Amino acid sequence: MLTDIFVTGLVNGGVYALLAVGFSLIFGVARIVNIAHTAFYMLAAYMVYTFLNLAGLPLLVAVILAVGLVTALSMVAYKLVIEPVREYESAVLIATIALALIFQEALLLIYGGHFLGSPTLIPGQTDLFGVRVTYQQLLTIAVVALVLIGTWFLLNRTRLGLAIRATANDLEVANLMGMNVSRVAMYTVAISVALAAIAGVVVAPLFVVDPLMWLAPLVTILAIVVLGGLGSLKGSLIGAFVIAYVEAITVFTVPAGSFLKGAVALSIMVLVLLIRPEGLFGVAFEEER
Amino acid sequence: MSAVLYPVRRAFANLRADVFALPSRTIVLLFILGLLLLPLYSDDPYLLRIVIMACVFAIFAASWDLLSGYTGQVNFGHALFFGTGAYAAALLHHHFDITPWITIPVGSVAAMAMGFLVGIPCLRLRRTYLSLATLAFPLILLGILFAFPDFSGGELGISGVDRLFRNRVANYYAAVILMLVLCFAMWKIGTSKLGLIFHAIREDEVAARASGINTPRYKLLAFGLAGLFAGAAGAFFVHFLRIAGPSTLEVALSFQAVIWGIFGGVATIYGPVVAVFVLYPLTELIATFPELREFRLLILAVVVLLVLLFMPQGLTPWIRNKIEHVCQRCKNRNAIWRDECRICGASLRH
């Protein structure tokens, strides 16, 4: 059973990490709680489904196209919808909710409310430490590791990454230092959504695709970033695996309670908010605590 | 003879001075008259149903504004109070056969208690963290209800709840009067000293505390009041729809409150009411056109987005600014066609 928990937690944790890191990035830099984050993830899943199933494009092309298109779309959405209302925090919240609803409705109209299955990128399964895993799941772990390392590299070894980290640290001073803050914000949005899109592409074959699939992960992601600390990437990463393992433990130790997975994440979030709102690694801002 | 006429003349004078002087208040008066006289013009039950639902949601949205707009504690789980009121009323009615005339007030009080309960942990939180916590509360209640399906009906909820009146027109007037009374009460709270304290808490809590205001007490009060009014809306809703289900607690409903509040204009009370009466019939209207039916939610989301871009303060402040001026000297509002302030006489043209 322990190996079951280990492997299950690893796979799910990886997926959550991809989503949570992106979410945290946007919040840390642009102070935007992007309710539409998982909606972009859903869009990417639908796009890869379309390109692979309906257009019959080869695998790599479909993946790159899906991620690229969704990222481009996010930048357009940011420029058109989010940026004009940046100063009004509540307006930004509503704007992202409205965006997510628009995506949901558009997909509902185009594809209908049915559940669709994305084809497995790599069929087959194998035994890992005595636990049956599919190659698709292993692929997910590999991609997650690669992407996270790439993101770390981007953030810590490039000028853009420096700018992003500086802006996240102190927006006003970064502005004073001559960084184009709104440009940095836009790049951050692009990177964050790209991460979500990659998650969508990699995860779509594991799950089912439907226009409402953005709601459940949203709650889990919120729990994770609160646990890890809003604005802390390290926190999101660790938080993702903590939540994934707690969920795996719940399923294996209380099988009749496997529906509690969602409730467990939620309870953790509420507990963290009550006891230590800045989470494990969050930066406590003066006016926010 | 003149003694009888005197109050009438006095009322009319007040009307002219306070209400007709300002276009926005005149519009409100016309709106209230319109609502009250609607059944005389048409007794189409479908039309009355739409207005009743709009009244219920107007109370709900206004109560959100009282909490989130005035004190700045942005509540992402306002459906919690609506659902508490709904389920409390339905459970009392179902298990103990209590008449709606009692279950509605009791449901409201239950929701108010829930407001206090939830407000306490929220005292420790600010801004985004508070919003996220409030998002979780209705989901937690939902989980509890689902864990006891024999008591709560599980995903089916509690059905077969009686109506307040059997007659549709009677229900209509009950809804309209309830809405007018509760919203007026909320507006009065908003423009009173209590409302001023709420504004202060939102703008700068530290300064408010420094002025000697016990901010935690007032923040809690805001939660309680919002719970009271939203619970009343929920309880009435249940006695009209005749079923209390998990749909009264869902995230979509909470988001609706936020959308109505922001769309209409925060910290106004009348803003969300306007928003509901504009958006809700609009979405129903779209549903009657078969070609547009599927685009309903999409059109709503796009409209909201557009309003946000062009009127970021909300719809009603934008409208008010188009029909009224603020006097530079005494800060009172005047109709836009006036040349002089009606109170201090200063010139409004420049």
Place this chain on the structure above:
Amino acid sequence: MLRRTLTAVVAALAVMLSTAHAADPIKIGIVGPMAFVQGENHWNGAVLAADEINKAGGIKVGNESRPLELVKVDTNEILSVPDAANAMERVITQDEVDFVVGGFRTEAVLAMQDIAMDYEKIFLGVGAAHDQLTLRVGQDYDTYKYFFHVAPTKASDLGRTLFAVLGTIAGQIRAELGKEKPKVAIMAEKVAWTQAIVKAAEANLPKMGMEVVGLWQPSPTATDVTAELSAIRRAGADMIFTVISGPVGIVLGRQMGELEIPAIPFGINVEAQKEGFWQATGGKGNYVATLDTYGGGDVAISDQTIPFVKKFEQRFGVLPAYTAATYDAIYLLKEAIESAGTTDADDLVPILEKTDRTGTGGRLVFDKNHAPTYGPGYLTGIAVQWQDGKKVAFWPNNWNGVTYKGVKSFQIPKAMLAGKKDGKG
């Protein structure tokens, strides 16, 4: 001059008489979640019936033949219960329909039922199966007598079918795999409607010679059940008894196939009833078995079943789902109206109560609560299994003397047969 006036008068009379004979249509509102597959089936089944009836001259009410007109009502009930209530009131007061057919989500149908009963409109329920809908008829006959539950079998009867089929499959496991006491893992959603079935399973399965090795309760929208499947595999289960209505049913089918779990998935799996199931599982959902209503077009529950399924598939390109029983509901109405000679609801209720009609899904006889009678020779539903991309019916096969033409045998997953050959029983 006289001739011209005469022709004019005759012409005028002819026009008057012909317009007088253009009869008022009988309007039926079809209510359902039209953006989803359940609503689509509501509508398509109804359209099929209406077109046939109109082509044959309409419905004879007394001496008049009146055409049938359908009104499509999108209740959006899956996403909003108040919307459904509004839609029901709208179709009755604005569109002024004479009858209402359809409904899917129980919470919404309960609210819609109240509205239809207020207006004393006959409401034929097709889709929602909860017992409460017809219990109300018994509790308050005068108010609810206008409601009739046409299809599918009501929820409590579903349980009886489930256990009948479970017994059949257990017998096959004993015969083909040589296991005297098959192990069963129960996988049920944690929602109200499953609880009674789960309790009954835990009580009855041991009495039927099977062992319950555990209960797993995923959420209906869970996107991953590999954890549950790993645990079930460890427990050595031979059968997974599913009581599932949400998309987790697709995930289950797909992941069972991908991980090659050596167990038989059978029970209620609503997603597996849909034609899109095969694609949704990426072709991996082989061997998944579930209760169903119409099957894959090869089983004859009555002699109307296969022609109906074929007609439906030809016109709409997909197999009918259980909500397409609006076809039967409309024909039921037609026959009742023609028999009563009127469309008046109070006159029709006693006629409907005496229904004994064989439709596309079986023989329909209403009990005193206006629910469909259950049992061999009445409405029972069938059980199907996905075999290589097709839904194949395998039950009832010699059950209480009942066998529907076209049932084939149940297939045990290769992974289990392989295990037997290796001696790993």
